[in-house]
Amino acid sequence: MDNHLSASAGGRARARSLGVVVGALPTGPLNAITDVEGVLVGHTTLDDGADLHTGVTAVVPRRLATAPxxxxxxxxxxxxFGKLVGSTQIDELGVLQSPIVLTATLSVFRAADALLTYLMELHPDGLSFNPLVGETNDGFLSDIRRRPVTERHVLDALRGASGGLPAEGCVGAGTGTTALGFKAGIGTSSRRVALDGGPVTVGALVQANFSGVLTVRGVPMPVEELLPGVRHEEPPGNSCMIVVATDAPLDARRLGRLARRAxxxxxxxGAAYSHxxxxxxxxxxxxxxxxxxxxxDALNPVFAAVLDSVEEALLNSVFMATTTTGVGGRTSYGVPYDRLQGAGARP
Structure with a gap:
């Protein structure tokens, strides 16, 4: 079975395993951001089975080591409404100089310091660095005030990053996140685009933690319908981090156009885009x-690849997540597959 069609341990499955196919473009071999050559992903997961459900996810472009x-x-x-450390310099210069680290809101600043350690080791003669660290608030399920992420956790995610199929769902920075009324987490997907100059790949990875009504191929799937009779509590707002990688030759301005489509x-x-x-x-x-x-004028198929890969990555982030009970006894439920047929899914 193809990697991008396989179900995870614990019985969870990606969108395509459930018959949910987004768009007509083909995926890469793994249907993941790591289909973009040289892009690696690493996770560190912190889960004590009780009040702590958090972690670190790192997206590491290998070319940074040889492209000072x-x-x-x-x-x-x-x-x-968030904390994205290092973003203003990218806005100003249009240049990424570090791996991208994702974590929980109150752990951003420790993670940025740890990423600085990594960059200083990578470039021993450097005098200035711009670590890029993003976050979502996993405080609904995790005791976020403990700020449990340490330098070691960040370095383990960075140094352990690989080019295989990344784990999804309740892993790394997605361990304690929720989205669209259900347990969510990390998700990834990719698309291949045939252009006149040759094929290019677009890949996306998401940390999903936002409100709204789950919508699968245009069909709303309210939590009240998928989980009738289950007491449901959803955190207001929260956030989403989206990373888009491509091997298409694009400058910063054109990459900004891709980021907006994401x-x-x-x-x-079904995102609510709340306050x-x-x-x-x-x-x-x-x-x-x-x-x-x-x-x-050649970017339209690349835009389509971004939209489709991000949509599927978001669905994977929800479909691959498992029911989790966290701090305060609050529970976020995994999507029940047997109720997805209305969206054309195969349970």
């Missing part, structure tokens, strides 16, 4: 620096 000037990149802020994709799965939701997208290119950027 950094990679072209852009950040788009859908709603700025935020648009949240609407496809308290910090929604950010980071897009970067791993293409060799000497290649000229694609012209704007």
């Amino acid at each position: 000037a950094g990679l072209p990149a852009a950040v788009h802020t859908g709603n700025g 935020i648009f994709a949240m609407g496809r799965v 308290g939701s910090g929604d950010y997208a980071i897009a970067f290119s791993t293409a060799p620096a000497h290649l000229p950027p694609l012209p704007d």
Whole structure:
């Protein structure tokens, strides 16, 4: 069975295993952000089975080790109710100089310091660095005030990053997150696009933690209908972090256009875009620096690839997550697959 069709341990399954296919474009071999060559993902998960459900997820572009000037990149802020350390320098210069680390809100600052340690070791002669760290608030299920993430946890995620199929659902920075009324977490997906100059790959990874009504291929799936009779409590607002990687040759301006489409994709799965939701997208290119950027009028299929890969990554983040009970006895439930047929899914 193909990796991107397989179910996870614990009986959870990705969208395509359930018959939920987003768009017509083909996926990469893993249907993951790691289908973009040289993009690695690592997780550190902190879960004590009681009050602590949190962690770290790192997206590591391998080319950063050999590209001291950094990679072209852009950040788009859908709603700025969040903490994205390092974003203003990317806005100013259009350059990504560090791996992207995701974690819980109150652990951002310790994670940024740990990422600085990593960068200083990678570039021993450097005098200034711009670590990029994003977050969502997992305080509904995790005792966020404990700030349990340490330098070791961040370094383990960075150094353990690999190019295989990343774990999804309740793992890493998604261990304690919820979205669209259900338990959520980390999700990923990819698309291949045939262009005149050759095929390119677009991959997305999300940390989903936002309100709204789960919508699968245009069909609303309210939690009250999928879990009738279950007492449901949902945290208001919260956030979503989206990372888009591509090997298409794009400059920072064009990557900004991709990042905006990534935020648009949240609407496809039912995002409420509420007051308290910090929604950010980071897009970067791993293409060799000497290649000229694609012209704007060639970007439509790349835009489609971003929209489809982010939508499917968001669905994977929910479908792969398991029911979790956390701090204060609060419970966030996994999506019941047997009630998804209305969206054309196979239970």
